[in-house]
Amino acid sequence: MSPAIDRLLDIMARLRDADGGCPWDLEQTFETIAPYTIEEAFEVADAIDRADYCGLKGELGDLLLQVVFHAQMASERALFDFAAVCEAICEKMLRRHPHVFGEASAGTPSEVVRSWERIKAAERQAEASAAALLDAVTVPSALDDITKRLPTLMRAQKLQRRAAGLGFDWPDARAVLAKLAEEIAEIEAEMAAGGEPARLTDELGDLLFTCVNLGRKLGVDGETALLHANAKFERRFRALEALLDDAARQHRRTASLDELEALWQAVKAAETDEPG
Known part of the structure; x- marks a missing residue:
């Protein structure tokens, strides 16, 4: 490995050294470090x-x-080490790029994606067969390797893509729009019936999905779209706050909802370079 990588591994090992290492690093586990990784x-x-490429x-x-x-923590428990991590991903990249490192061909990005999914499906089948030898009760699923720790929106997309790969999919976006209208109607019905929290939660989940x-x-x-929507709302709300602060200083009073809406529309109108 490179000197820089070796140095980083040495630093991490020193931090985890029971004889003079860092007390905080020493008490960490896979479970406590996982949130930091995310x-x-x-x-x-x-x-x-x-x-921000410098950042x-x-x-x-x-x-x-x-x-x-x-x-490092895995190495301490004799599970695997950093070299094994590198070797595993190298083998995976070689296996999943036969059009580069083997005899297969893939001339476009879409062909590469289809090849990648075929290889992943074969890997899942092999893993399922191995697991079946250990547990005959387990029923393998195409969704088995989609981790539950992904951000919820991202995991929804992966679940849908995986199901679509097996033919379980909407024919086009317009068909989904019809389903969207149906889900909104179901929420309206639940609200009219009194809005029982568990039912509303279920229906809202269906709408978001x-x-x-x-x-x-x-x-x-979806993750990118919501990220941009968050940023847009934050930017506009901060601008609204600035206008509201000016108005409050001038009139010494709290703005009404109608006045807030008018300020919001003014902020939107000022953003001539962005739709919505």
């Missing part, structure tokens, strides 16, 4: 979204540290 991945995505270098380093941290399906059929990533 957080660092999101910070990488945030740096990319902001085109991206640091965020990628933080994410790499998470991999090294997990590998259908929205993700609509985005998928339109070729829009």
Whole structure:
């Protein structure tokens, strides 16, 4: 490995050394570090979204540290080490890119994706067969390897894509729009019936899941769409607060809902470079 990687591994091992290591690092486990790993991945995505490539270098380093941290803890328990992690991903990349490292051909990105999914399906089948030898009761599923720790929106997209790969899918986006109208009607019916919390939760979940399906059929990533919607709302609300602060200083009173809505529309009108 490179000197820089070796140095990082040495630093991590020193931090976890029972003789003089860091008390905080020493008490960590896979379970306690996992939330930090997820957080660092999101910070990488945030740096990319902001085109902060100087910051991206640091965020990628933080994410790499998470991999090294997990590998160190695994090594201490004689499970695997960092070299084994690297070897495993190397083997996976070789196996899943036969058009580069083998005799297969794939001339377009879509052909690569189809090849990748076929290879993954074969891997899942092999894993399911191995698991069946250990547990004859287990029924293998195409959804087995989709982790439950993904962000909810992202996991919904993966579940839908996997099911679509088996032919369980809407014919087009317009069909999903019809389903969306149906789900809204069901929420309205629940509200009219008194809005029992468990039922509303169930119906709202169906509505959100259908929205993700609509985005998928339109070729829009739901996670990215909601990220942009959050940023747009935050930007506009901050602008509204600035206008409201000016108005409050002038009139010494609290704005009504109608006045807030008028300020909101003014903020939207001022954003001539962005629809919605």
